[in-house]
């Protein structure tokens with residue numbers, strides 16, 4: 001695309017650097033912004049910059065938060081002896097939307113994937129181990145995407161936790177292998193959470 005204005009070109013490039021936005025959509029957004037009041041451009045750019053520079057991550061669970069400790073971790077009615085382990089905060093949103101879960105969370109910040117260069121030490125696994133060790137945790141529910149990386153991470157963490165007197169469970173396979181939690185409907189996700197099973201039964205199945 002050739003533009004008669006360097007400013008337009010830079011605007012298009014900025015939008016097109018975001019996932020899912022091609023050059024045509026980027027141009028449409030640029031044209032829209034030019035037609036709207038200046039205040040819109042200002043408030044959008046300020047919101048994006050503020051989001052990126054001021055976002056905090058809960059010191060306990062790694063969830064996104066505006067405070068040092070997130071609302072879930074600081075809620076007195078949540079069960080702090082039950083930790084649900086998720087890949088990222090999008091999964092917390094999905095699980096919270098089911099309205100079924102009353103425990104707390106732990107965000108790993110990714111999944112183990114040696115092919116992509118993601119190793120256990122790059123994820124928030126040590127902080128999970130120390131929470132289990134120090135907070136009298138009774139159950140760790142592994143709510144990871146049912147993929148190779150999810151299974152690898154599940155296996156690694158359950159091995160690390162095996163020396164502690166904690167029950168490790170995993171979401172039931174109501175979630176299709178290869179699927180992603182954020183795309184699962186709330187009812188399926190709520191059922192998978194309710195019918196979670198001990199991790200030992202996870203691979204062989206409960207009837208073998």
Ligand SMILES: [Zn+2]
Pocket residue numbers: 058059060061062063069070071072073074
């Ligand atoms: Zn938290």
